[in-house]
Amino acid sequence: MARTVIYERVALIGLGLIAGSMGLRMKRDGLAGEVVGTARSAKTRDMAVGLGLCDRVTDTAAEAVQDADLVVLCVPVGAMEDVAREIGPHLKPGATVSDVGSVKRAVAEAIGPHLPDGVDFIPAHPLAGTEHSGPESGFPELFDNRWCLLTPVTDSPDAVERLTRFWRAMGSNVETMDADHHDLVLAVTSHAPHLIAYTMVGVADDLRRVTDSEVIKYSAAGFRDFTRIAASDPVMWRDVFLNNKDATLEILGRFTEELFSLQRAIRKGDGEMLHEYFTRTRAIRRGVIEAGQDTDKPDFGRGTKP
Amino acid sequence: MARTVIYERVALIGLGLIAGSMGLRMKRDGLAGEVVGTARSAKTRDMAVGLGLCDRVTDTAAEAVQDADLVVLCVPVGAMEDVAREIGPHLKPGATVSDVGSVKRAVAEAIGPHLPDGVDFIPAHPLAGTEHSGPESGFPELFDNRWCLLTPVTDSPDAVERLTRFWRAMGSNVETMDADHHDLVLAVTSHAPHLIAYTMVGVADDLRRVTDSEVIKYSAAGFRDFTRIAASDPVMWRDVFLNNKDATLEILGRFTEELFSLQRAIRKGDGEMLHEYFTRTRAIRRGVIEAGQDTDKPDFGRGTKP
Structure with missing residues (x-):
């Protein structure tokens, strides 16, 4: 497979099973110039580096999103709003913000108000998982032939097309629909x-x-x-x-x-x-x-x- | 594995997934001198012979149980009583009658009254299966490391011990308990x-x-x-x-x-x-x-x- 960088810098906020699998896939296939990760626990951050699922970790989400072209919130749905509030002021203009939460209306409403103008917001839900949690449970094939559903808030077809390309490169089938x-x-x-x-x-x-x-x-x-x-x-x-x-x-x-x-x-x-x-x-x-x-x-x- | 014949002749009444797997295991490991099968449909009977899961088939259950040392009823629970009524008069004295139904009290009550004296009745339930049905779905390893629960009606410890040995040879763990x-x-x-x-x-x-x-x-x-x-x-x-x-x-x-x-x-x-x-x-x-x-x-x- 030809290695095509889709986003120059990707920030993963929260480093569990999904983020771990995303990181491993990006690194395996060269989909991102750099993968930056962050998690609340220092132990998880260390583990993520050790597992090679990101290039570097930061202590805070605010640092992680610095200059990132794609920011993916991979925290539990109930933690999305706090993260959005923290990263909002630090997002690069033109960045795409997405997530991997299992519900989409509530997540869009929790994150949306904290994002500045000039950022493309595209909530996403990869229908993939196992009974295990944690970055150590991740594997790069997790998304193969699974669906990833996008519920775009942005008006930019280019941003949606790019995130679609990204998830296809992760192995997923992608579809767009309304959050409700x-x-x-x-x-x-x-x-x-x-x-x-x-x-x-x-x-x-x-x-x-x-x-x-x-x-x-x-x-x-x-x-x-x-x-x-x-x-x-x-x-x-x-x-x-x-x-x-x-x-x-x-x-x-x-x-x-x-x-x-x-x-x-x-x-x-x-x-x-x-x-x-x-x-x-x-x-x-x-x-x-x-x-x-x-x-x-x-x-x-x-x-x-x- | 040493080939030890446990029952000289075994009759399987009904030839679905469970009977199919039993037959294949018995043939593979030489657990029975002869395996006789019967099913209502001629197509199923032909298939069973073709699959090599029994040595011969008969048109009726009455014929199948002739001289059998172990008779296993592998029909749906609701069909047990009719089969018991048919085979009762043809059972060999000293034979063991068992079944593979998923409920035990009702099955014991449906079969029991139709069995003659001198026959050991030991209802059984192998906790094994797949989502597929029919003899063509059977495979000899189906019972490996699964439980087979016996709810004996007979007073003969020898008969229970022999059936226990039989199910262990099929790969199962065996336990005895009350039907309720x-x-x-x-x-x-x-x-x-x-x-x-x-x-x-x-x-x-x-x-x-x-x-x-x-x-x-x-x-x-x-x-x-x-x-x-x-x-x-x-x-x-x-x-x-x-x-x-x-x-x-x-x-x-x-x-x-x-x-x-x-x-x-x-x-x-x-x-x-x-x-x-x-x-x-x-x-x-x-x-x-x-x-x-x-x-x-x-x-x-x-x-x-x-």
Whole structure:
């Protein structure tokens, strides 16, 4: 692959799994002239340098964004506003500011007011992750064949085109959409399923007194998959739910309604209804596989850390 | 591995994923003198012979059990009673009858009354499977390091010991327990999670008119995993829910209660409660990995069909 620098200097604010993977990919493929990183903890900053995911680290976000052409906020959604307030006065005119948060309306509203004129603001959400957190969990292939959704605030087509090129170079497919629409789609495909998995794992934990450790010992397909989902970063997910409240509650409302109707079918012994329902959901699985968002292999089509 | 015949003749009634994998393992390791199979459909019977998972097939279950030392019912839970009624008069004295159904109390009650005296009845449940069905999806390693739970009805320790040896030779860990206890544990670890996944996928399907095919296109971690669970065999799962009604409804009741309390926390913006909850569920994940029932690799520790 030809090495093409897309941004001369990139600043990563927050150095977790996503930033770590971005840094490794940029360094591997020469997508940035220089990658500067910062994180609140000195230990994380040292680790980032040691892992080679950025060229240098700074103690503060204000320093990190100095002369940066692209600034990516990779902190939990609830921390975005403080970071934006800190970096606002230090941004280079013409810089692009983006983020990797899982909700987009609330993030746009938290960051936007702190950005000066002459900066292009393009919130982004790479649909990628694993159950692990921290820069040491990152790997350069994390974004391969995953979607990155942009919800641009800027009016500049050039800035959007450049960030699109950047994410394509990271391995992603890129699409642009409205922030509210993003939040509704993600409530269905990610936020509600996560809350449900967290809930079921919590229920099982309560029952451990009844069944001792058997719930874990005999953890079968189903629960085992839920525990994986429910092992995701607690701070990130707290912030997701607090910042995509309406769409998540709306989907959970529909979910409960539907669950009650299936419970009633079980109670009444309505096998026909159950069979029809399960046949329909099976067909959806085929759609997901055909859309290339999973394979029918047991590795779930996920990128594996080599 | 030394080839030790454990049962001289084994009859597999029903030839799906589980029976297919059992047959391939028995043939590979020489665990049975002869493996006889039967299935309702002629196409499935022909396929089973072609795949080499049994030595011969018969048109009826009554013929298949002739002179068999071990008879394993591998049909959906709802079909167990009819099969038991058919084979009862043809069983060899001293034979062991078992099954692979996902619920144990209802299965024991459906099969038991049709078995003659002098036959050892030991219901069993191998906790193994994939999202695929049919004998062509079987592979001999399916049971490796998975649990097989026995809920013996027979008083013969020898018969139980022999079936335990058989399942260990299939690669499983084996434990014996009471049928009701089995059904409660499985309601938590498998049945309720499956119903929940089916429900969430159904909700997403309803929403496709709103969000077009985006729910599938942007199918992220979470929903994607749910679609896998919700792709399991519809007949098998209909029968599971109809036959483990009380335990499943009990767990779903607790689940809904808990979900409501998390929904309320989201609505009220109680970040502390959410963070605490998600931290607790993350710890449970570690327990599952430590128990060897999953790995932290993206393949979920599942056996992969080679």
